Amino acid sequence: MAEIRLKNLAHSYNPAHQTEQDYALKPLDLTWEDGKTYALLGPSGCGKTTMLNIISGLVKPSEGQLLFDGQDVTSAPTSKRNIAQVFQFPVIYNTMSVAQNLAFPLVCRKYSDKDIKFQVDKVADLLDLTEYLPMAAKKLTADQKQLISLGRGLVREDVNAILLDEPLTVIDPQMKFELRRKLREINKRSGITMVLVTHDQNEAMTFADEVVVMQDGRVMQSGTPEILFEQPQNTFVGYFIGSPPMNFLPLKNDNGILTCDHTGFSQKMDKLPSKDQYSLGIRPEYLKITEQQNASFGIAKIIQIDDIGIDGIITLSFEDGPHIKLKTRDHKSLHLNGIVGLSMPPNKSLIYQNNNLISSNI
Amino acid sequence: MFRFYKILKHLCLLLWSAFVVFPFLWSLSTSFKDANAITGGATYIPWLEYAPSMQGWASLFTDNEQGINIAGPFVDSALVTILASLVSLILGTLAAYGLSRFEYRMGFIKNSDITFFFISQRIMPPIVLAIPFFLMLKQLDLLDTVAGLVLVYTALLMPIAVWVMIDFFNGIPKELDEMAMIDGCSPIEAFFRVVLPNSIPGLVVAGMFCVIFGWNDFFFAFTLTFTQTQLLPVAIVSLNSSVTPWWSLSAFALISIAPLVVIAFIVEKFMSKGSLSGAIR
Numbered sequence: 091m092a093e094i095r096l097k098n099l100a101h102s103y104n105p106a107h108q109t110e111q112d113y114a115l116k117p118l119d120l121t122w123e124d125g126k127t128y129a130l131l132g133p134s135g136c137g138k139t140t141m142l143n144i145i146s147g148l149v150k151p152s153e154g155q156l157l158f159d160g161q162d163v164t165s166a167p168t169s170k171r172n173i174a175q176v177f178q179f180p181v182i183y184n185t186m187s188v189a190q191n192l193a194f195p196l197v198c199r200k201y202s203d204k205d206i207k208f209q210v211d212k213v214a215d216l217l218d219l220t221e222y223l224p225m226a227a228k229k230l231t232a233d234q235k236q237l238i239s240l241g242r243g244l245v246r247e248d249v250n251a252i253l254l255d256e257p258l259t260v261i262d263p264q265m266k267f268e269l270r271r272k273l274r275e276i277n278k279r280s281g282i283t284m285v286l287v288t289h290d291q292n293e294a295m296t297f298a299d300e301v302v303v304m305q306d307g308r309v310m311q312s313g314t315p316e317i318l319f320e321q322p323q324n325t326f327v328g329y330f331i332g333s334p335p336m337n338f339l340p341l342k343n344d345n346g347i348l349t350c351d352h353t354g355f356s357q358k359m360d361k362l363p364s365k366d367q368y369s370l371g372i373r374p375e376y377l378k379i380t381e382q383q384n385a386s387f388g389i390a391k392i393i394q395i396d397d398i399g400i401d402g403i404i405t406l407s408f409e410d411g412p413h414i415k416l417k418t419r420d421h422k423s424l425h426l427n428g429i430v431g432l433s434m435p436p437n438k439s440l441i442y443q444n445n446n447l448i449s450s451n452i
Numbered sequence: 453m454f455r456f457y458k459i460l461k462h463l464c465l466l467l468w469s470a471f472v473v474f475p476f477l478w479s480l481s482t483s484f485k486d487a488n489a490i491t492g493g494a495t496y497i498p499w500l501e502y503a504p505s506m507q508g509w510a511s512l513f514t515d516n517e518q519g520i521n522i523a524g525p526f527v528d529s530a531l532v533t534i535l536a537s538l539v540s541l542i543l544g545t546l547a548a549y550g551l552s553r554f555e556y557r558m559g560f561i562k563n564s565d566i567t568f569f570f571i572s573q574r575i576m577p578p579i580v581l582a583i584p585f586f587l588m589l590k591q592l593d594l595l596d597t598v599a600g601l602v603l604v605y606t607a608l609l610m611p612i613a614v615w616v617m618i619d620f621f622n623g624i625p626k627e628l629d630e631m632a633m634i635d636g637c638s639p640i641e642a643f644f645r646v647v648l649p650n651s652i653p654g655l656v657v658a659g660m661f662c663v664i665f666g667w668n669d670f671f672f673a674f675t676l677t678f679t680q681t682q683l684l685p686v687a688i689v690s691l692n693s694s695v696t697p698w699w700s701l702s703a704f705a706l707i708s709i710a711p712l713v714v715i716a717f718i719v720e721k722f723m724s725k726g727s728l729s730g731a732i733r
Contacts, residue, residue: 168633185649198636
């Protein structure tokens with residue numbers, strides 16, 4: 091178990107890297123505390139897997155250092171890092187039985203037969219694999235195979251971290267939920283650091299103590315799910331986190347006073363360069379529908395109602411203006427093309443300058 | 453219509469099998485004939501068309517002057533084929549794994565060029581190699597020896613092993629090696645403990661190719677040996693003299709292909725058990 095620190099780390103798969111575009115992972119600094127759960131969240135090709143492979147040693151970073159508990163392991167071989175990793179598709183040793191698969195990391199590390207049996211039985215019990223132990227591993231189903239991959243990570247009690255690279259892709263939804271819960275439980279009990287790579291925000295938010303949102307090889311924001319939801323540091327995070335995504339409305343800058351057309355929103359701020367772009371970010375969850383006369387955030391027309399079960403997602407249009415989405419439980423009483431008033435708690439509006447958060451009004 | 457197609461298919465297959473099996477049947481019937489039966493026109497059915505004789509088979513197993521020495525060529529052939537195949541398989545598999553998993557660069561030479569270098573050894577017509585091999589073996593004093601032939605055959609068989617195994621290793625996801633390293637293996641341990649056990653089907657195929665090519669080769673066995681060492685194909689052809697003993701020659705030829713037939717049956721059994729398919733995932 092160890093604290094993992096990525097220090098000025100960057101990686102490019104192109105050995106002659108010149109421009110920033112050549113980097114799969116742009117220079118970054120991150121510290122992962124021992125025993126917590128983390129999620130790397132971002133669209134495909136944003137560098138999540140590269141970061142994971144650097145930590146496990148499958149990829150050597152072109153710049154920077156990787157520290158485990160302050161010790162430089164940048165050049166240490168994979169086998170010496172004591173890391174467990176689960177890939178997107180199950181990787182099992184076909185020529186071995188389930189028990190031999192689970193025992194393999196311990197056999198490689200020359201544990202005694204007694205210790206191996208004890209650990210394998212314990213992990214098999216934890217993952218409900220006991221009855222399959224003597225079977226040939228290749229005879230199992232895909233999700234059972236993935237459990238074996240995970241089990242091989244769990245048999246080592248002193249493992250530094252478990253890296254999970256979208257491991258739940260092949261597992262059916264019911265099992266997914268169960269497995270995620272199990273992983274959390276293992277983390278709480280054994281205190282093993284876990285890092286989950288995913289592009290599913292629900293998975294990230296429910297699993298992790300802290301979520302790292304990435305795009306284009308850059309860390310956009312790292313924080314608790316609550317911080318990511320309430321205070322996205324940039325429009326990308328606002329857009330990527332939350333369903334439906336955050337609303338962004340353009341703001342006009344009139345000598346230090348920002349105003350938003352159609353809504354009556356205005357805000358005075360100091361030192362606002364006039365050439366910059368400003369926008370107002372509002373979570374659909376915080377917008378409320380009111381009577382027209384009580385509207386504090388303008389009047390709009392309902393152009394779409396999507397019923398998603400208990401909630402409804404209402405798309406509204408300001409007169410000749412932008413569209414805005416809103417999430418509500420009272421969608422049954424609303425009608426298409428109806429004109430309604432909008433209101434918003436003032437402390438929930440966020441102001442972005444060139445796509446970066448500058449004021450949160452809290 | 454469907455029935456007609458089925459009958460046609462079976463007729464074609466029957467014709468083809470007759471075509472393939474005929475040389476063997478011909479050899480088999482010839483091996484039981486004596487001089488009279490052989491010169492007496494084409495006959496196929498024993499007892500009816502000709503009187504069977506054991507003289508051909510007997511000559512293979514007699515030790516006197518009339519007998520033919522088959523033990524010597526058999527042992528030489530087996531030694532050369534097995535040793536050359538083993539060396540080719542071991543070196544070829546290691547080379548193929550390296551070429552499949554690591555990136556090499558020597559100036560402008562890359563992995564694909566090295567692979568082509570191996571395979572180009574087989575593209576070249578063997579006659580090109582005859583004189584160089586002859587001179588090299590002469591220098592080393594290895595002409596007409598089993599050791600010399602093992603060296604030459606290794607050079608001929610290794611490209612086959614490399615070729616088959618590269619393809620096989622490319623089919624094994626590299627995540628398997630990576631997982632083994634994460635589980636605590638060094639790269640070489642990952643190869644021996646995880647990749648190799650998963651490669652048995654590929655090794656069987658590569659080994660089979662090596663054995664078939666090695667066992668059947670006539671050209672180098674003929675050009676690089678004289679009297680001390682003799683391989684089966686050369687020994688059989690050398691029976692061809694002014695009066696060819698067709699009965700002995702046929703029996704000899706049938707015996708010399710027997711090991712390959714046995715191997716074919718073993719591999720076929722192995723394949724039908726499903727051990728050769730679906731090794732990954």
